[in-house]
Amino acid sequence: MEPKIFDRSDGQELRINMISPWLKQRFGRKIVKLSLDGGFTCPNRDGSKGTGGCLFCSESGSGDMASAALEDQIELLSDKWPDAGYIAYFQSHTNTYAPVEVLRRTFSPALEYPDVVGIAVATRPDCLPDDVLDYLEELNRTTFLWVELGLQTIHDETAKRMNLCHDLADYDCAVKALTERGIRVVTHLILGLPGESREMMLDSVRYACGGGATPDGPPIFGLKLHMLNVVRGSGMENAYPGYEPFASIDAYVDLLIEAIENVPPEITLHRISGDAPRSTLIAPAWSYKKRTILNTIHKEMRLRNTWQGKALE
Numbered sequence: 001m002e003p004k005i006f007d008r009s010d011g012q013e014l015r016i017n018m019i020s021p022w023l024k025q026r027f028g029r030k031i032v033k034l035s036l037d038g039g040f041t042c043p044n045r046d047g048s049k050g051t052g053g054c055l056f057c058s059e060s061g062s063g064d065m066a067s068a069a070l071e072d073q074i075e076l077l078s079d080k081w082p083d084a085g086y087i088a089y090f091q092s093h094t095n096t097y098a099p100v101e102v103l104r105r106t107f108s109p110a111l112e113y114p115d116v117v118g119i120a121v122a123t124r125p126d127c128l129p130d131d132v133l134d135y136l137e138e139l140n141r142t143t144f145l146w147v148e149l150g151l152q153t154i155h156d157e158t159a160k161r162m163n164l165c166h167d168l169a170d171y172d173c174a175v176k177a178l179t180e181r182g183i184r185v186v187t188h189l190i191l192g193l194p195g196e197s198r199e200m201m202l203d204s205v206r207y208a209c210g211g212g213a214t215p216d217g218p219p220i221f222g223l224k225l226h227m228l229n230v231v232r233g234s235g236m237e238n239a240y241p242g243y244e245p246f247a248s249i250d251a252y253v254d255l256l257i258e259a260i261e262n263v264p265p266e267i268t269l270h271r272i273s274g275d276a277p278r279s280t281l282i283a284p285a286w287s288y289k290k291r292t293i294l295n296t297i298h299k300e301m302r303l304r305n306t307w308q309g310k311a312l313e
């Protein structure tokens with residue numbers, strides 16, 4: 001299959017199957033993701049799985065950009081995009097770490113807003129008990145849903161070093177359980193974790209995109225890739241002082257392009273750069289320059305004549 005080409009607003013072709021144009025095509029209008037904090041906690045902070053959290057996570061639960069309530073965000077955005085639809089994106093902490101009644105009470109009101117066309121639920125791969133899976137299956141029948149799994153790396157030794165307190169086997173089980181129920185999976189990977197070589201990072205991308213432990217099963221719906229952001233208040237700050245995940249934007253872009261070449265064209269890309277707020281960012285110092293990073297990636301892909309899912313000849 002040929003990679004999809006979407007026009008960018010600047011008229012230049014986009015060689016990556018990014019989720020925004022995919023959603024626009026699917027729903028026939030601009031779709032904006034609203035980052036929400038459902039008030040959940042995390043088993044890797046409260047002691048049931050671990051304490052202290054994943055080393056890269058700040059106290060806000062890797063949802064630093066999660067902001068105001070849904071209606072406040074819609075009000076702010078409706079001036080800019082009066083015809084937009086919205087995906088309610090429950091991003092902070094572990095959004096399936098609660099009894100089903102609590103999940104229902106949290107997710108249902110968001111879906112009642114007329115312009116909310118779907119929901120995205122970010123969670124840990126080890127937080128999907130059967131009753132939660134049944135509820136997600138029910139949600140999936142009534143609305144557009146994806147579940148984002150924080151895998152970060154397929155290498156268990158890195159997972160241990162980063163204090164993730166879950167492993168690849170947890171991820172494999174979660175992908176199998178979700179895809180068997182027809183639920184879209186978005187896999188979250190972090191590039192630049194301490195101790196990982198370029199090949200190790202690319203192996204994580206290939207594994208996630210190749211179906212992981214169930215290569216004959218349905219592919220994942222999406223992939224979220226970004227460089228490690230070392231932020232204030234995270235375990236990384238003390239455990240790895242001075243750590244630089246990438247020497248420069250160019251070094252990151254070079255790896256990212258090879259990673260994207262390994263992503264089949266039908267898999268949507270949900271992120272390709274970091275989004276830590278500048279106020280808490282320690283490294284890489286350039287990580288907040290999202291526009292520059294994205295432009296560099298697109299420019300390089302055109303120069304090298306490379307595409308998602310298609311390596312250079």
Ligand code: SF4
Nearest residue numbers: 042053054057061093
């Ligand atoms: S990254 Fe997610 S799983 Fe890890 S400590 Fe933060 S909220 Fe918990």
